[in-house]
Amino acid sequence: MKFDTPATLNPIDQLKTIGQPMNRIDGLLKTTGTAPYAYERHDVVQHPAYGYVVGSAIAKGRIRSIGLAQASRAPGVLAIVTAQNAGKLGQGKMNTAPLLAGPQVAHYHQAVALVVAETFEQARAAAQLVRVDYEPVAGAYDLAKAKDSAVPPDSINGDAPDTAIGDFEGAFASAAVKVDATYTTPDQSHAMMEPHATLAAWKGDQLTVWTSNQMIAWGQGELAKTLGIPKDKVRLVSPFIGGGFGGKLFLRADALLAALGARAAGRPVKVALQRPLMANNTTHRPATIQRVRIAAGQDGRITAIGHESWSGDQPGGSADGAVDQTRRMYAGTHRMTATRLAVLDLPEANAMRAPGEATGHMALEVAMDELAEKLGIDPVELRIRNDTQVVPDSGKKPQAKAKEGTPAQEHKPFSRREFVQCLRTGAERFGWSQRNPQPAQRREGRWLIGLGMAGAYRGAPVMKSAARVRLDRRGMLTVETDMTDIGTGSYTIIAQTAAEMLGLPLQQVRVRLGDSGFPVSAGSGGQWGAASATSGVYAACVKLREAVARKLGMDPATAEFSDGHVQAGGKRRALASAAGDADLTAEDAIEFGVLDKKMQQSTFGAHFVEVAVDAFTAEVRVCRMLAVCAAGRILNPKTARSQVIGAMTMGVGAALMEELAVDTRLGYFVNHDLAGYEVPVHADIPHQEVIFLDEVDPMASPMKAKGVGELGICGVSAAIANAIHNATGVRVRDYPITLDKLL
Numbered sequence: 113m114k115f116d117t118p119a120t121l122n123p124i125d126q127l128k129t130i131g132q133p134m135n136r137i138d139g140l141l142k143t144t145g146t147a148p149y150a151y152e153r154h155d156v157v158q159h160p161a162y163g164y165v166v167g168s169a170i171a172k173g174r175i176r177s178i179g180l181a182q183a184s185r186a187p188g189v190l191a192i193v194t195a196q197n198a199g200k201l202g203q204g205k206m207n208t209a210p211l212l213a214g215p216q217v218a219h220y221h222q223a224v225a226l227v228v229a230e231t232f233e234q235a236r237a238a239a240q241l242v243r244v245d246y247e248p249v250a251g252a253y254d255l256a257k258a259k260d261s262a263v264p265p266d267s268i269n270g271d272a273p274d275t276a277i278g279d280f281e282g283a284f285a286s287a288a289v290k291v292d293a294t295y296t297t298p299d300q301s302h303a304m305m306e307p308h309a310t311l312a313a314w315k316g317d318q319l320t321v322w323t324s325n326q327m328i329a330w331g332q333g334e335l336a337k338t339l340g341i342p343k344d345k346v347r348l349v350s351p352f353i354g355g356g357f358g359g360k361l362f363l364r365a366d367a368l369l370a371a372l373g374a375r376a377a378g379r380p381v382k383v384a385l386q387r388p389l390m391a392n393n394t395t396h397r398p399a400t401i402q403r404v405r406i407a408a409g410q411d412g413r414i415t416a417i418g419h420e421s422w423s424g425d426q427p428g429g430s431a432d433g434a435v436d437q438t439r440r441m442y443a444g445t446h447r448m449t450a451t452r453l454a455v456l457d458l459p460e461a462n463a464m465r466a467p468g469e470a471t472g473h474m475a476l477e478v479a480m481d482e483l484a485e486k487l488g489i490d491p492v493e494l495r496i497r498n499d500t501q502v503v504p505d506s507g508k509k510p511q512a513k514a515k516e517g518t519p520a521q522e523h524k525p526f527s528r529r530e531f532v533q534c535l536r537t538g539a540e541r542f543g544w545s546q547r548n549p550q551p552a553q554r555r556e557g558r559w560l561i562g563l564g565m566a567g568a569y570r571g572a573p574v575m576k577s578a579a580r581v582r583l584d585r586r587g588m589l590t591v592e593t594d595m596t597d598i599g600t601g602s603y604t605i606i607a608q609t610a611a612e613m614l615g616l617p618l619q620q621v622r623v624r625l626g627d628s629g630f631p632v633s634a635g636s637g638g639q640w641g642a643a644s645a646t647s648g649v650y651a652a653c654v655k656l657r658e659a660v661a662r663k664l665g666m667d668p669a670t671a672e673f674s675d676g677h678v679q680a681g682g683k684r685r686a687l688a689s690a691a692g693d694a695d696l697t698a699e700d701a702i703e704f705g706v707l708d709k710k711m712q713q714s715t716f717g718a719h720f721v722e723v724a725v726d727a728f729t730a731e732v733r734v735c736r737m738l739a740v741c742a743a744g745r746i747l748n749p750k751t752a753r754s755q756v757i758g759a760m761t762m763g764v765g766a767a768l769m770e771e772l773a774v775d776t777r778l779g780y781f782v783n784h785d786l787a788g789y790e791v792p793v794h795a796d797i798p799h800q801e802v803i804f805l806d807e808v809d810p811m812a813s814p815m816k817a818k819g820v821g822e823l824g825i826c827g828v829s830a831a832i833a834n835a836i837h838n839a840t841g842v843r844v845r846d847y848p849i850t851l852d853k854l855l
């Protein structure tokens with residue numbers, strides 16, 4: 113089904129199941145510990161061997177030799193895989209550095225060997241006996257030092273690295289009120305609960321991997337490519353995922369090494385990346401240095417806005433897209449954005465929840481607070497005054513557009529933009545009027561109290577997504593798609609979609625996800641999963657409805673589906689009666705046409721935070737948080753709320769504690785476990801409130817929904833930084849805001 117005209121009234125609009133706060137249909141499996149995760153697939157393979165990964169002890173250089181003699185003789189050892197004995201490996205398109213090093217080493221803890229043994233303990237013990245002789249060379253590990261050598265990347269998310277509209281420098285120079293500030297954000301780790309893990313088994317030349325991966329089709333393709341075998345020889349299964357946050361978008365070393373280990377040992381092998389290996393072996397959100405310049409007239413209207421961002425990555429890697437939201441959030445005639453990418457020999461930088469916008473808001477939304485302070489205008493009011501209903505900067509290269517004979521900046525409208533409503537609703541519900549604009553004025557005992565806020569923006573991309581639905585004679589409906597559930601609630605909203613479309617209770621729908629044997633879905637990434645995958649299920653259900661009606665001799669155009677029955681032309685039949693001995697099956701994909709090119713589809717929000725800062729120790733406590741979101745139809749307010757409070761929690765981490773500490777001499781992340789890499793715990797998180805505006809966006813998808821999982825983190829950290837400033841009068845521009853920076 114092609115989606116290229118705005119959605120009209122459809123069965124989803126009945127909202128009998130969709131839009132209801134249904135419990136997760138997989139909730140019981142999860143809370144009872146019976147959901148099958150990759151490392152625990154005792155149901156499919158009973159006696160696997162265990163793989164233990166040896167990570168490189170240097171950040172850059174080459175391996176002179178690897179001595180395996182001692183390790184091979186260790187008790188229980190079945191095989192040891194290295195680049196020397198693994199055979200020729202291909203290089204996937206999506207990971208920058210090879211997943212198995214040798215002879216060259218590209219980064220610290222890059223895998224250099226996998227030891228396979230009868231037990232985990234034997235594999236771990238033997239791994240200590242692998243002797244690697246390295247020849248290290250000097251590398252670049254310090255973004256601040258590499259900054260001046262940074263160059264424009266090819267693109268950021270397909271858009272131009274640099275944009276320029278009007279005369280930014282001139283307008284900024286002559287402005288009445290201006291802010292020119294530089295902010296830094298550190299490297300961050302996804303730190304998901306479930307480590308990257310894979311169980312691999314070969315049957316002849318057919319490989320099955322039970323793994324933990326957000327994008328099934330990508331993973332299947334990349335694994336086949338790296339192993340040099342046809343794609344149809346690889347089956348990838350990932351029905352449950354214990355968190356991903358972008359760290360499991362791509363094939364990682366666990367899957368490749370498990371496959372190689374199983375081949376070498378001649379039996380199934382499972383590998384979980386050891387927690388202390390994850391931060392350096394896999395990807396991370398790169399550190400940024402960001403300069404934001406904003407100028408305004410005394411009336412608070414922005415005349416010039418500029419955002420420059422620097423980040424680093426491995427050779428051939430990509431840049432953080434921190435400037436992205438600055439092209440689209442606020443009005444202003446004269447504007448510029450610029451992105452620079454430095455080559456660093458740190459581990460591979462890549463996507464982490466709201467890549468680009470998450471870091472970008474941490475700078476832009478503090479700069480807006482600084483501007484508000486200089487202007488003497490309330491920060492909420494300043495944002496309202498600079499609202500725009502058309503995109504100020506399309507992000508396209510001016511030259512590229514000129515060549516095609518179209519205007520450089522087309523100023524396309526937003527399909528829906530309820531940013532101002534988010535700001536007003538949040539201000540009212542949070543009691544924003546009680547904020548004293550003068551910082552450091554409110555003290556309760558030893559605590560300095562402050563309020564802060566920030567705007568939130570995140571694009572709402574859509575992706576082609578397919579599904580298969582099957583009706584059986586008992587009236588059970590089974591949905592199959594390779595969509596994943598990374599803890600987001602995909603199972604539930606997909607079941608709700610199918611139930612709504614066929615007029616069935618939720619209990620009559622069974623959902624099977626995360627298997628490369630199923631139709632290819634959008635997968636879980638870029639907050640496109642919910643809207644895209646349910647739209648694919650919608651498309652398959654439209655086909656099934658037609659098949660059911662035809663089978664029952666009814667007019668598909670007028671057939672109504674409800675309460676397990678189908679009704680048309682005075683006839684009423686049980687839905688199940690359409691399925692005979694053979695089940696009735698339909699399959700289709702949603703394909704998104706031109707709508708998202710004609711109009712900018714985005715989600716908006718506003719975050720409000722109250723903090724208390726200890727006047728003596730500078731300890732920061734977050735007291736209250738409120739998020740207001742406008743993100744199209746909310747398919748399930750309960751799972752959507754969980755997404756947003758999870759994202760807000762991650763924003764607290766980014767504001768106050770999360771930081772991979774770089775050893776700039778040896779080139780690695782020092783605090784590479786959950787003892788040293790701090791993330792918020794329950795005690796750090798107060799009561800969180802989430803309000804969804806009642807928004808429906810027929811331009812976005814037949815579901816009229818968008819994503820919300822990444823919007824939720826955008827702006828949170830800035831709101832906290834702004835609240836800390838309001839509490840203390842101290843403006844910290846280098847994250848995380850640890851107490852040493854406040855004293």
Ligand code: MOS
Nearest residue numbers: 358464465637638
């Ligand atoms: Mo997301 S960072 O695309 O999982």
